[in-house]
Amino acid sequence: MTQQRINLNRCPNNTEAQNLPVVSQFHLMSLSEDPELQPILFGLFLLMYVVTVLGNLLIILAVTSDSHLHNPMYFFLSNLSWSDICFISTTVPKMIWDIQTQSRDISYVGCLTQMSMFIIFACMDSMLLTAMAYDRFVAICHPLHYTTIMNPHLCAFLVLISVLASLLDSQVHNLVVLQITYFKDIQISNYFCDPSPLLNLDCYEMFSKIIVTHFIGAFFGIFPTSVILFSYYKIISSIKRVPSTSGKYKAFSTCGSHLSAVCLFYGTSVGVYVGSAVSNSPKNCAVASLMYTVVTPMLNPFIYSLRNRDIKSALWRFQKRTI
Template structure:
């Protein structure tokens, strides 16, 4: 590939899913539907939590913030893709690419941190039920939320500092529908070993450690559930964290599958489909998982619907 000096690069070219004119209306309808369903579904979750005083608990406080983050997360990538389909152009400016990459990292890290905090909340609720109200007090909940925001901003700034060190690029074509950090890094002419070490180091801190926290929380949860004498008690305890566990599996399953797949045998088409799964499909499914598997949320949504009727 030809090497381009950074001073001459003002834009990147996104490959997108397809340049076939016949597929553009289908792609437009598909991605617009995904975006609208995601925004509407998460707004309903937020409205349900705000409107029902019974849902003013730490679990639903974090859930409503997760819904806000999911709306922002999908808004970072999908609207730009929809505009590209309409205008038939896949160009993004250099600063626009860095901005999109920065926002992507902030919101995916926020998703990661909030899922970890929610796992801790379920751990306290099931393993220490008598002390739950004392431990998960409003002050701690706000502090955990602010800590998640701070860590996400710090992660984003680390990636930005790395990206700003690049002085040249081998190519301007990004094989995705948005500026994915790993692909932007792969285009730079910087030393591959340094890029790999920094990328995996940052990934281990902000990806592996939260995952270990979730696994440890659920290890303790499962141990406590198995010690319960009655089957009804075990079922009730498991049902309180089944929705969260489903979202964790969906989020980490698609995200981990993307990185493992890229390490084994990466192809641009598979990479874009995998990216779409955790940037768009997962935020879209989260409200359905919580509304269908959570009786409190579903009952509140039914009451809101009956009031409208």
């Protein structure tokens, strides 16, 4: 395989296609070319990565070690924390390594692997947030049947569905990329192998690529958001019927952390892709994508620990037992 840079800015004809080398690697975008900023970026992203991993591990430890948190809501939360650790680990360690080595190259296999892992855990985050929305819907709208409906078998089934749907989404994208024979460029307009820029490097419009970018993307985007919006519509309708103000506040406070996490995840991800469609600057889009790939997994532990008395109490009990 060769490392020759391909930059035709157009698709090759049949004669040119026979002379083109097979792409062996891609070149990722750098967030900054300023040498003085490289140590700052290295330290900043290393710190954010460590904080994210430790924060989510604390959530997992608190949930698994405290019997008071052995219920469906915190079962989904511990799975979300595990997914967030894997999600940020697909992109940030590679970026830190690139800053340290001053290299932006990634092999074809490495790019495909990173894209697969990114899709799996991004989709898992979305599906788990959807399952948590359904859990809050049952808890507020059907409190008397909560333990019957949200039994351990259903919770495990929802997590299993999240995993299988994420694997399906990832494999469909992989199959499409593997069908791409020629790329018009090997410069990916992001700091990681984002599926959208990677598919845009294809020379030819394929029916399978159209299916992936439109149908599959719409399904995995519209279905979770529809379930979340419907759940909160029913939740708000139920809360309105509560006579006392304190009762309304108590009912809605159980949804505060989840609602904050949903707004953060979907708000940043939708903002990035809408911005990329409007903006012509790949650099701005790459910087904006840091919001949902780095900032969101880092803030989730703070959202659930600072806004949740049960988590704070569990962490305090865990600290006392450790001491």
